[in-house]
Structures are given as structure tokens and as C-alpha cells.
Amino acid sequence: MTAPETEPAVLPPQETDFDVETLIIGAGACGMVAALAAREAGQEVLVLEADAAASGSTALSAGLIPAAGTRFQADAGIGDTPEHFAEDIQAKAKGENDQALVDALAQGSAPAIEWLAEQYGLPFSVVSDFDYPGHSRRRMHGLPTRSGQELVDRLRSACESREIDIICKRRVRTLFADGRRITGVIATRGDGGQERIGCRRLILACNGFGGNRKLVREHMPDIADALWFGHEGNRGEVLGWASQLGAATRHLGAYQGHGNVAHPNGILITWAVITAGGVQVNINARRFWNESLGYSEAARRVLSQSGGLAWTIFDGRIADIARQFADFKNAEAQGAIRQDATIAELARACGLDPDVLEATLTSLPKEGQDKFGRHFTGPTLTPPYCAVKVTGALFHTQGGLDVAPDGQVRGTDGTLFPNLYAAGGAASGVSGSADSGYLSGNGLLSAIVLGRAAGASQVSVQFER
Known part of the structure; x- marks a missing residue:
């Protein structure tokens, strides 16, 4: 009792x-x-x-x-x-x-x-x-x-x-x-x-x-x-x-949020998938914010999208970095991470518009700042492409x-x-x-x-x- x-x-x-x-x-x-x-x-x-x-x-x-x-x-x-x-x-x-x-x-x-x-x-x-x-x-x-x-x-x-x-x-x-x-x-x-x-x-x-x-x-x-x-x-x-x-x-209003929790699996996906070059898109396959600001801010940004959901898009190179984290390997084991050879195939697997996702990803700058204020450096996304459906969460108060x-x-x-x-x-x-x-x-x-x-x-x- x-x-x-x-x-x-x-x-x-x-x-x-x-x-x-x-x-x-x-x-x-x-x-x-x-x-x-x-x-x-x-x-x-x-x-x-x-x-x-x-x-x-x-x-x-x-x-x-x-x-x-x-x-x-x-x-x-x-x-x-x-x-x-x-x-x-x-x-x-x-x-x-x-x-x-x-x-x-x-x-x-x-x-x-x-x-x-x-x-x-x-x-x-x-x-x-x-x-x-x-x-x-x-x-x-x-x-x-x-x-x-x-x-x-x-x-x-x-x-x-x-x-x-x-x-x-x-x-x-x-x-x-x-x-x-x-x-x-x-x-x-x-x-x-x-x-x-x-x-x-x-x-x-x-x-x-x-x-x-x-x-x-x-x-x-x-x-x-x-x-x-x-x-x-x-x-x-x-x-x-x-x-x-x-x-x-x-x-008392301070807190740590996180906008990269696999849905519906409830597994934390390391923000390395973003900082190493990944992006987030909504159900319309469009980006909606400057992801480089941080994962705590990401919680409210993701929750503001339709259904409180987003897709985090990255590639095989970034997945190799993320595998140093036990949670990421657990997410892969549970099938939360989608992987395909082309953007179109990945889009269809995620229920996203292939043409829109293609346009979103191919428009990412190789170097320099985008319209959201994010500064890109380093390698662009290349096959195989990966995605995980995510939501925002409250992790702890600060x-x-x-x-x-x-x-x-x-x-x-x-x-x-x-x-x-x-x-x-x-x-x-x-x-x-x-x-x-x-x-x-x-x-x-x-x-x-x-x-x-x-x-x-x-x-x-x-x-x-």
C-alpha cells in the first residue's frame, strides 16, 4: 500500500x-x-x-x-x-x-x-x-x-x-x-x-x-x-x-525543455543530429525555426507545430556520430529511426510530401546563413537519409x-x-x-x-x- x-x-x-x-x-x-x-x-x-x-x-x-x-x-x-x-x-x-x-x-x-x-x-x-x-x-x-x-x-x-x-x-x-x-x-x-x-x-x-x-x-x-x-x-x-x-x-519560470524526443517511443534523441547538420521540418515538410538556438527552446517551437510534432532529418554520417549515445541506439532498435537511399523514399516513409521535402533539403546553404538566421558550415546532407518523428517535452525545472x-x-x-x-x-x-x-x-x-x-x-x- x-x-x-x-x-x-x-x-x-x-x-x-x-x-x-x-x-x-x-x-x-x-x-x-x-x-x-x-x-x-x-x-x-x-x-x-x-x-x-x-x-x-x-x-x-x-x-x-x-x-x-x-x-x-x-x-x-x-x-x-x-x-x-x-x-x-x-x-x-x-x-x-x-x-x-x-x-x-x-x-x-x-x-x-x-x-x-x-x-x-x-x-x-x-x-x-x-x-x-x-x-x-x-x-x-x-x-x-x-x-x-x-x-x-x-x-x-x-x-x-x-x-x-x-x-x-x-x-x-x-x-x-x-x-x-x-x-x-x-x-x-x-x-x-x-x-x-x-x-x-x-x-x-x-x-x-x-x-x-x-x-x-x-x-x-x-x-x-x-x-x-x-x-x-x-x-x-x-x-x-x-x-x-x-x-x-x-x-521559478526557468526550465529545460527538449524538442527532440522520439514519438511515440519516448526516447531522447541527441541534439548532435542537429548540430552536426540536421534540420527539423513540420508535417508540411518545411523548416520552421533556427534549430541552432538550442534544444531547450526547441520544445516550444516543436509543440507549436500541427499536432505538436516535427520530423528531425539528418543522414548516415550524423547517425554514426549519434550512435555513441545509448538512447540513440535504443531508438534505432525500436524502429524509431527511418533510413532511405533517397529523399523521396524517406518522405514517403514519413508521410511527407516528397517534392516539398526535396526542395527544403536542397535549399540548405552549404556555407553561410539561412533565412532563419542559422549559420551552416561543414558537410551537407547526403545519402542515406534519416528521419525521426519527435515532440517537445519538459525535462526539468531550473x-x-x-x-x-x-x-x-x-x-x-x-x-x-x-x-x-x-x-x-x-x-x-x-x-x-x-x-x-x-x-x-x-x-x-x-x-x-x-x-x-x-x-x-x-x-x-x-x-x-
Whole structure:
């Protein structure tokens, strides 16, 4: 029997069943990275996870983390600096971000990647065969399968090796607080039973509110009817706690969309099929926007087309690049990717007008800018031609609790909570105020770098016995 869902609550301190130094809510990449950092700092750590296993939104992603100035970039001959990275983040978000947080994430990105590689054996490499929109350097770091599930699995193994307890099927909707000092939580089991757990410090790594349709409609109505491609556990408890605690929030209208989810298969198709030279057309076989702006903006653009659908068109050369991603190979295995020797044959297989699609593709410039403002370089599309039917989706929210560069939560008056931290989707990220400010990898950037910073921060509040 599943416990009924209740509204987030904040109650006065109560007697607890047991106490821990650092309590973390959420066992996605953010929560597990925070746990590893806290354990290295000598803290007693407990992680609570609502699901039956550690997973979170990370497992649904490609698991790519942007970082600037790593040895992996150097090995690939890529020159980069945190300053360049910070400039790219702010440029994409039109300067709407907290500069101190941007700088902290950019500066902390390479150390975080190399820490995970050296201390925990994560075999990162740089995606070096195509560019991501908005990044002036190739700085996306991923594991061999280019899969978020692999990232989750390796982080879970690292936690197990350090004897960090991750207790699953524990949903937290109630906090205990003495003013601004968090003293504990109520964790509800799947059978409805409850455990009262005291803590010296609480880290919120429970992601955002994309799975709460009411909150999505309130804060981002333009994407409210899109396919939800994130984790259903993202219910937005942090917003309820914030209003009761007097914690500040920031950029609640910000989100990461994606306009390249295979329909009806529900499989993420890497944006490499676009950046390497592909395009999107509607059911009339005509292009309808500048695809180089980014995959987050693509969600609304695709959803605005008839039926909320489009076709992404590319070729065999680009498919070879995309096959480094497990999701793309899965889409091929399920028959979501169409391939034909001619444009006319591909059009007929997709139910598109062959003459119109031929005109659309042959009019693409070999070099220079088209009427939508997209700049083309490199090889043109050649046989065999490929296509996949796609729709737009909401992947995760980017707004949340306003935090200092180490993840410490700010109150509405600007002062800091003494022992409350947030990272990943629970905290406001660096994607500006809407969808267009999202720079590829911003979600995992905040999860990994801010999660590590929050975990490493020292506990300063003592238990009251």
C-alpha cells in the first residue's frame, strides 16, 4: 500500500527516533555526490530516497557534465578556462544569473570532474566530435555509454564502497524547524509508517517541481501541456517548505525543455543530429525555426507545430556520430529511426510530401546563413537519409531555492539559514528566467558542482539533547 500524498509541512521540533550529522534528501547524482563529499569531510551521512532505488532525473539524461579546463580536455587538445565557461553561461541566459553562483560553478567544474575520476574511478571523456549550442568550447564530459544511468550506477557503487547508507522508499514531506534551524524530518515509508530523523544539517537534493502539474501551470504555463520527461518524484516540496520557512526562491519560470524526443517511443534523441547538420521540418515538410538556438527552446517551437510534432532529418554520417549515445541506439532498435537511399523514399516513409521535402533539403546553404538566421558550415546532407518523428517535452525545472555559492539557502531577507543547503534541481540554477537561458548541461553542472560544495561544507550547528 502506497502512503497518501500530503502537502509539504514545517513543524516545531519533535522527539526523534535517531539522529545523524548530515541528512540528504534525494539519491540522484546530486545527493550521492553531496554524500561522498560529506563523508570525505568526516561527517556521518544518511541519504533518504523516495524511490525503490537511487535514480532520480539523472538516470533519464545522457549524463553529460560540462566542465572547463580539465585534463580530459587537454588530452583532446581542447583549450578552455572557467572564465570562458562563465561567459558562455551568462551569454545564454542574457546576464540574468547570479554572477557569484555562475563563477563558483564554472570554477568548480573541472575539480569536480577530476575528483570523481581520481577518487572514485569514473572514466570520463570529452564529447569531441560535435558542438553543443552556446558552448564556445567542447567541454561536455560523459561516461562510456553517454548514459545518465551509468553515472547513477557508478555513483551508487562509490557510495556503497564508502559505506554511505542510502535508505529507499522514504518520502520526506515534513521538516522540523526551530526558527531557521532545521532539526529533523519525518520520513514516510511506502507502507505509511513514519520515522522521525534528527539532523545537524539538511541538504535538499530532491530536484525540482516538474512532476507537479499544478506548480508547472502556475510558474511556466507555456510548457504545462508538454510531455513530462523527467522523474515523477519531482513534486516540488521545496517550494512548500520555502514559503513556510521564509526561504527565498529565484527564477521559478526557468526550465529545460527538449524538442527532440522520439514519438511515440519516448526516447531522447541527441541534439548532435542537429548540430552536426540536421534540420527539423513540420508535417508540411518545411523548416520552421533556427534549430541552432538550442534544444531547450526547441520544445516550444516543436509543440507549436500541427499536432505538436516535427520530423528531425539528418543522414548516415550524423547517425554514426549519434550512435555513441545509448538512447540513440535504443531508438534505432525500436524502429524509431527511418533510413532511405533517397529523399523521396524517406518522405514517403514519413508521410511527407516528397517534392516539398526535396526542395527544403536542397535549399540548405552549404556555407553561410539561412533565412532563419542559422549559420551552416561543414558537410551537407547526403545519402542515406534519416528521419525521426519527435515532440517537445519538459525535462526539468531550473528555478528553486536561492542559494549561496556553497549551496547554503538564503532567506527572503537575504540572510543565510544556519544549517539548510540545497543543490541540483532543488536550488535555483544558472539558466536565467525561462527556457532560452538553458545552456547544455546546466542541470548536471549544478547537481555535481553545487552538490559537492554543499556536502563539503562544515557542520556548525550542534544537536540539542
